Amino acid sequence: MNPRRPRRGDLVPDDPSIEPRPRPPFPPRPIPWTPFGPGDNAAPDDASVSAQAQHVRATLEKARLELTGRRHGPGPDGTPPVVRELTRAEGLWPWVLIRQMPGDTGTRPLTAAAIGDINHGNQRSPDILITVAEPGGPGEVGRSDIDALIAKAGALTELFTTYPYDLWVHVWNLGQARATGVRVRAYLGIPGRFVGGRQVDLADRDHDGSHRVVKVASFTPTFPPDDAFPLVTVVAETLADVASGDRSPGMDRHVAHRGIYISPG
Amino acid sequence: MGLVRLGLDEKGALAQLRSDIDSPSGFATLPDGTLLTERSGLDPMTRGAETEGFGLDPAYPRAEVTDLDPPWLDAAPDDAPMVYSEFVAPWRYPEHNMAGMRNGWEAPRTHVGPYLQGDLADVLMGGMSGLDTARHQFESAATPAESEAASAELLPMAGANLGDPIDYGAYLVGQLTGRMTTDANGMPVYAPNDAAAPLPDFNLDADRGYAYQCWDYLRHATSVPPAGRTPLDTDWPDQWRCAPQMTTFLAQAVPTPGVDRAARVRDWYGYQEPLTVPQRYAAGDNPHHASIYDPLQRIAHAYLPPTGALPTGWDGSDLQVTDDEMRAARMSPTGRRIDT
Numbered sequence: 001m002n003p004r005r006p007r008r009g010d011l012v013p014d015d016p017s018i019e020p021r022p023r024p025p026f027p028p029r030p031i032p033w034t035p036f037g038p039g040d041n042a043a044p045d046d047a048s049v050s051a052q053a054q055h056v057r058a059t060l061e062k063a064r065l066e067l068t069g070r071r072h073g074p075g076p077d078g079t080p081p082v083v084r085e086l087t088r089a090e091g092l093w094p095w096v097l098i099r100q101m102p103g104d105t106g107t108r109p110l111t112a113a114a115i116g117d118i119n120h121g122n123q124r125s126p127d128i129l130i131t132v133a134e135p136g137g138p139g140e141v142g143r144s145d146i147d148a149l150i151a152k153a154g155a156l157t158e159l160f161t162t163y164p165y166d167l168w169v170h171v172w173n174l175g176q177a178r179a180t181g182v183r184v185r186a187y188l189g190i191p192g193r194f195v196g197g198r199q200v201d202l203a204d205r206d207h208d209g210s211h212r213v214v215k216v217a218s219f220t221p222t223f224p225p226d227d228a229f230p231l232v233t234v235v236a237e238t239l240a241d242v243a244s245g246d247r248s249p250g251m252d253r254h255v256a257h258r259g260i261y262i263s264p265g
Numbered sequence: 266m267g268l269v270r271l272g273l274d275e276k277g278a279l280a281q282l283r284s285d286i287d288s289p290s291g292f293a294t295l296p297d298g299t300l301l302t303e304r305s306g307l308d309p310m311t312r313g314a315e316t317e318g319f320g321l322d323p324a325y326p327r328a329e330v331t332d333l334d335p336p337w338l339d340a341a342p343d344d345a346p347m348v349y350s351e352f353v354a355p356w357r358y359p360e361h362n363m364a365g366m367r368n369g370w371e372a373p374r375t376h377v378g379p380y381l382q383g384d385l386a387d388v389l390m391g392g393m394s395g396l397d398t399a400r401h402q403f404e405s406a407a408t409p410a411e412s413e414a415a416s417a418e419l420l421p422m423a424g425a426n427l428g429d430p431i432d433y434g435a436y437l438v439g440q441l442t443g444r445m446t447t448d449a450n451g452m453p454v455y456a457p458n459d460a461a462a463p464l465p466d467f468n469l470d471a472d473r474g475y476a477y478q479c480w481d482y483l484r485h486a487t488s489v490p491p492a493g494r495t496p497l498d499t500d501w502p503d504q505w506r507c508a509p510q511m512t513t514f515l516a517q518a519v520p521t522p523g524v525d526r527a528a529r530v531r532d533w534y535g536y537q538e539p540l541t542v543p544q545r546y547a548a549g550d551n552p553h554h555a556s557i558y559d560p561l562q563r564i565a566h567a568y569l570p571p572t573g574a575l576p577t578g579w580d581g582s583d584l585q586v587t588d589d590e591m592r593a594a595r596m597s598p599t600g601r602r603i604d605t
Binding site for chain 2: 070099102103104105126127142143146147150170172174205206207208210211213
């Protein structure tokens, strides 16, 4: 009679008859679909994507309606609240500006008459100032020193190609969000020759640092062969409020112009 | 500039920006009357001479800003408890709460200090040297009323005050330092310069008024009835003993046999009930009396004696806020407007 085969209950933990048994492989799991992910190997279902987008839009619109109602109450005669589209100035965004004239809040395009004045040198941006270069001088001017800077700039009626000059720009942020990393670039003539640039941070419009006067460039002008009355063009933009790229006068609030007169030294 | 200039409210920076935009230089100079719209500090022209040194806000100190819970939602039920709400829109302080109700004040009125509307924050750092005679007058005040009288006399005079923190700190160091000397037995002892007239402990956060010394409420003395009529009289015999309601359900979930939590809280954190309970006093702190804050009663309070004991005694004076006080504050302590 053959001996009884050992059963599980007969074995002790160190019994040599217990061998390690290999674990069977896991069955392959389906890879979930994610946009451009490893499971994205098929054409997306347009209908479901559209339905999802529609659902998100409906949810947002419902929330906006509810929040508008909480803030402003219902519409007339108990109708749903009237949702008004926010402008960029009302939303939490920067509103970078270089004024083309006093009182300029960034409405563009300017009138044809104003643009004509700019092109003929009669309209100068008050936010672009040029002074004789002062190496080692301050890089920024505040409220208490602006009058002295304007007096220096006013004394200059023409620039000479043998002297270096400082270019100052007054940059503004009229938005409700602070403007971080605003890049201010200055060009001379059209098409512009880059003469210098600088990066500044501006507070939101409710704080004192929302506009600053900074030295953007120190440059020695060259005599343009085809234009004795070139424009100084200044562009200020940040990632959250980019310029359009149009540097023609009066088209973009990020851009301002100032006509100058250059004489050979 | 709104946070560092006294009297410039949250709209001041925007008004300045509008003028700056219109200015050819980009930096306009606005008259203070246009910018300083918040009633803070003393009138810079008169220093409060016409109002006995009181500030531009005649109803100082103001009451705490409270609203129905939750304060940020206008749908709170009418019977919801009142909670602090100043943090929801701090710029509304002290005029209105979130519901638009005018905020009242806590009697008695106090002086706000020597700082003028329009002062910049740097006036705190070496901008105000103070006056020794004024310091001595404030130091010799033994009651809040005497401090108020000193403020009424001194604050309208330029420079007649304790001084800014730096100058007063230097004065304080000078008073508290001294020299080594010998006593009657020939033993060396340290004699501070203020040994003859020790300096009082000023209440440095000045939560009631300018130049206030450390103060406390006048409180009810212990009162234990000879024979308690109810179980509460046995468990909580002192009729004027209060205890904060701080036993949470978590504390009750932990078994502590043989320990009366209520008695322990009463022993550790108990306090005697003030004669006039302040705003936001929790009536449940004393089950014997459901006392509530009465804004038409002046807070009964006194300076802490130098011995460190609690102030005692109430002279029996009438604590009711008078018509004259309300007219001077231009409103009742509840916030009701009073035309002068």
